[in-house]
Amino acid sequence: MQDDSFRPSNAEIVRQVLDGKVNAFESILTRYKVQVLKIVKKHVPNDAVEETTQEAFVRTYESLPTFKGTGDFSQWLSSIAVRTCYDYWRKAYRSREIPLSALTEKHPQWLEQVISQGPEESLDELESQMETKEILNWALGKLSAENRMVLELVYLEGLSVQEAAELLGWSKANVKVRSFRARMKLEKLLRIVKEQGRKAL
């Protein structure tokens, strides 16, 4: 087992990198790859995960001179990862490369089924994982990059407005407004799916 007392601190690695030892950055990469991958996997499609993670680490390297050694390195890195994901969506929306999944008649049925479930009932009994993912991806694809990121952080991850604001580098008021608008939009989209199901019956 590796003894942690021999591991250099983050501040020490940063200092080494800034002193010109480029290869020292590999320690940061090894130490934080799981954390950054987790963040990126949640925010971008699977086929863009590797590229976005790569971009997040390169940005981290380039931003090292601005890192104030007093702060939490892990939090700082997370915010770079989240902002890189946000930039991925901004670019994707600009070039209109949003993978839009189409819904079928099974999706409204699934939605009705979930809504009518009691909170104590287990969702595992529903063969729902796939349908949930498809509806969620469909709805997120209809949102703007800003609304999408805020909805993911606040509604899906359950972060506070303050935490989301820190990760995105936005003001709390902006996150609050965006969060409200994104939820309203999601509500509208889910109602459309519900209505489709009623019409089909």
Add this chain to the structure above:
Amino acid sequence: MRSRVSENECLKKAFREAYSAKETEETGDGWQSAVMKRVRRIGPLTPASNFLPAFEHFVWRLAPVSCLLVIALTLLLMNIDFGGGNDYLGTVTVDLEQPTLVEIFGLEG
């Protein structure tokens, strides 16, 4: 009042579970060597210059003085009588021209 679909606890739970499940999706390892390759291409970093933070501090220290100066200048401008200034200028202009005309026409007594 209509209950919100998006706030339904079961639906929220299902969405959150599906969203968290994305964490477990498999990815390759090739990106790590690509990161180091790019980092080496960028090369050693130059430490951030201390000029900007120092300048920022300087600007904030001067902010109250700047505000007072703006207020003082505004009050000063509000109290200046620009119309009167024009009259004064007219007087000066006439005063300057008079001796010249007198000289030209030789009207000096």
